[in-house]
Amino acid sequence: MDKRGFEIPQSMLRQLNEFSDGGFVLFTFDDNGNPNVHSKFDTNKDAMALQMFISNYAEAIEEISVRSTLNSISSEDPNDITDDFFDLDDENEDDLF
Secondary structure, eight states, rough: OOOOOOOOHHHHHHHHHHHHSSEEEEEEEETSSOOEEEEEEHHHHHHHHHHHHHHHHHHHHHHHHHHHHHHHHHHHOOOOOOOHHOOHHHHHHHHHH
16 A cells, blocks of 8 residues: 555546436545545535435434433433432431532
């Protein structure tokens, strides 16, 4: 491998464009972990449609991630002592302060 690292061959991107109907957007990472975007659109309308789809897809993934995080926080973990802390009665709360 040369010093530039791996790059997606232009011939592959041309083939991907041939198999798409209107264009494509391809997200990848380079050897250093930096994101790369390869895109080709047949028309401005196709570009706008893919842009909207990508935006909606990103929002959906974010919502799934937030739900997953909330589920993991609210799961009943027997080792989690926060439930015991918040269930203290008034007498014990005064002892804490």
